[in-house]
Amino acid sequence: MSNPIRFAVIGTGWRGQFHLRVAAADPSRLEAVAVMAVDQAQADMIHSAYGVPAVTSLDELLAYEPEFVVAAVSWPAMPGLLKELTARGVKVMGETPPAPDLAGLRDLWTSIEDQSLVQVGEQYVLMPGHASRLAVLGAGLLGVPQSVEIASTHLYHATSLMRAFLDVDMERTVVSGRTFDTRMTLPLTFDGWVTEPQPEVQASTYATLDFGDGRVGVYNFVNMQWWNPLLSRRIVVRGTLGEMVDDTVVRWDGADPITSRIEYRRTGVDMNLEGNEVVHTSFDGKILWRNSWVGTRLSEDDVAVADHLVAVGAWARGEAVGPYSLASACQDHALGLAIEESARTHQDVVVEGEPWA
Numbered sequence: 001m002s003n004p005i006r007f008a009v010i011g012t013g014w015r016g017q018f019h020l021r022v023a024a025a026d027p028s029r030l031e032a033v034a035v036m037a038v039d040q041a042q043a044d045m046i047h048s049a050y051g052v053p054a055v056t057s058l059d060e061l062l063a064y065e066p067e068f069v070v071a072a073v074s075w076p077a078m079p080g081l082l083k084e085l086t087a088r089g090v091k092v093m094g095e096t097p098p099a100p101d102l103a104g105l106r107d108l109w110t111s112i113e114d115q116s117l118v119q120v121g122e123q124y125v126l127m128p129g130h131a132s133r134l135a136v137l138g139a140g141l142l143g144v145p146q147s148v149e150i151a152s153t154h155l156y157h158a159t160s161l162m163r164a165f166l167d168v169d170m171e172r173t174v175v176s177g178r179t180f181d182t183r184m185t186l187p188l189t190f191d192g193w194v195t196e197p198q199p200e201v202q203a204s205t206y207a208t209l210d211f212g213d214g215r216v217g218v219y220n221f222v223n224m225q226w227w228n229p230l231l232s233r234r235i236v237v238r239g240t241l242g243e244m245v246d247d248t249v250v251r252w253d254g255a256d257p258i259t260s261r262i263e264y265r266r267t268g269v270d271m272n273l274e275g276n277e278v279v280h281t282s283f284d285g286k287i288l289w290r291n292s293w294v295g296t297r298l299s300e301d302d303v304a305v306a307d308h309l310v311a312v313g314a315w316a317r318g319e320a321v322g323p324y325s326l327a328s329a330c331q332d333h334a335l336g337l338a339i340e341e342s343a344r345t346h347q348d349v350v351v352e353g354e355p356w357a
Contacts, residue, residue, distance in 0.1 A: 004031040005313030007093075008061050010081065011035075011072035012042045012054075015095050015121075019070050020050045022306040025296035030309055034064040058084070068093055068316040070121070070309075075100040079108045086117045091316045093119045093309075097156055097333035098326060105330045109356045112326075119312050119322040120329035123304035124157050125164045126311075132262045132281040132288040133235065133244060134164060141251050142239030151220035151234040155336030156329070162209060162217035163332065165237050170331055170357035174350050177207030177219070177343035188227045207339045219339055249283070260284050278303075327356040 007023075009016050009032060016035070023030040034053045037043040043054035055061050061069070068091040071081050079099045085092045098120055099105045109115065124130055137145055148165040150158040162168070182204045187197040202223040209217035218236075225231050237244040242251030247262040262283050268276030277297050281289045293303050308323055315322035331354070338349040 002028040004029055005310060005316070006031050006033050006065070006067045007070055007309065007313070008032070008034045008036070008064060008066035008068075009070045009072060010058075010061065011070075012037045012046045013072065016070070016072035017046075017050075018302070018305050019072070019309060020046070020052060022298060022302050022309065024050060025298055025302075025306070026293060030306065030313075033066050034061050036061040062088075062090065067091065068119075068312060071095060072121075079104055079111075082108060082118060083111055086112050086114060089117070091117050091119075093121055093312045094326075094329075095121045096329060097336075098329050099333070102334060102337055105333060106355055109326070109330060109354075115326050115356075118326040119315060120324050120326060121305075121308060122157070122160050122324040122329065122332070123301070123308040124153065124161055126304040126307045126323075128264070128278050128281055128289055128291070128300050128303070129235075129247070129262070130161060130164075132247075132283070133237065135288040136244060136249055136262070136283060137165065137237065137239070141241070141249065142237065142244060143241030143251075145237060145239045146214055147216045147218065147236075147238045149218035149220060149234065149236040151225075151232075153226060154221050155339060156332040158219055158221065159209070159217070159332040159335040159339075160324075160328070161235075162219075163211075163328075166211060166215045166217065168211045168215060170327075170354075171212050172350065172352035173212075173335060173338070174210040174348055175207060175335065175338040175342050176210075176348050177205060177339045177341075178346065179203050179205045179343040182222070184222060184228070185230060186224055186228055188229055189224060190227060205339065205343050207342060209335060209339075262288065330354065330356045 009019055020032050023032040032052045035046050037054055037056055043056055047054040071092055071094045073081055078094055082094050099108045145166050148162050150161050181201045183199045184202045185197050185199045187194050204222045207219040235246055250259050262281055264281050265279045267274035267279055279291055279294055280287055293306055311323035314320035334351050338351050342349045
């Protein structure tokens with residue numbers, strides 16, 4: 001007998017619909033019980049698209065008795081909504097970031113009486129590639145991680161990956177960043193493919209984050225890198241025993257350098273008719289990560305969102321520690337804001353001693 005995790009969503013935009021989409025892929029595990037929209041027109045749109053009850057007030061939403069609420073609203077609206085929900089004793093998962101700026105983060109943290117009611121949506125460490133790399137590190141194959149370069153995603157997402165790969169908590173961090181105007185062709189944007197794209201100026205931001213004890217993060221992001229198919233996603237992790245570049249691992253085994261790769265089993269390739277998704281990853285013949293949503297044909301990012309929702313559901317039921325706390329979300333956004341400030345001022349920015357730390 002299935003016992004799906006019951007959650008509600010506030011917000012009908014792109015991020016809110018992520019959660020509705022993954023719930024629709026497997027209703028036996030995830031059930032979106034209701035959605036709150038800003039007006040009746042948006043409520044009707046969501047109900048028509050997903051068949052989920054759609055309301056326009058918080059009281060109506062909570063009447064469906066969700067185990068937690070996903071807050072998927074704008075940056076300026078997020079702090080007030082988190083405060084309101086927690087004041088009513090509602091468990092909530094806010095989308096990133098939990099507040100727009102550093103002052104907002106500090107106010108949010110001190111204004112919420114019970115921060116344990118809040119988790120935040122940050123699924124990147126659960127994506128197949130990143131989860132597999134973290135498994136390699138967890139096995140000690142690279143020794144003690146020393147540095148990580150992220151050329152993939154931006155700001156708080158990148159800093160969450162850095163802290164995960166380097167096993168950093170709330171340590172004092174010195175951030176040094178610069179931004180340059182570089183020319184790059186951008187054939188695909190959030191709005192779709194561009195007709196006859198031409199090279200144009202894009203901001204490229206580079207930063208180092210000194211976490212102390214020899215651990216350093218290197219941030220490398222080109223504007224709109226998420227969607228640009230002309231740019232690769234590069235992850236470099238160096239440890240005391242070797243280096244991992246994307247999916248290739250070189251390490252010292254005590255006598256020789258050994259090279260191995262993280263391998264992906266993907267269906268739907270060539271004559272394979274099993275579906276079209278990643279099934280598992282492996283390393284030296286051992287499984288690192290398994291897709292628990294095989295058959296749904298969810299993208300890798302959607303799989304990570306689904307896994308994150310399940311983890312938040314386990315937290316809401318008191319079965320597990322939450323996957324990404326409000327404190328972690330505040331720290332990662334503070335680090336991202338420090339990257340922007342340092343790049344703007346050409347001065348080092350120190351992140352330390354914040355109330356959530």
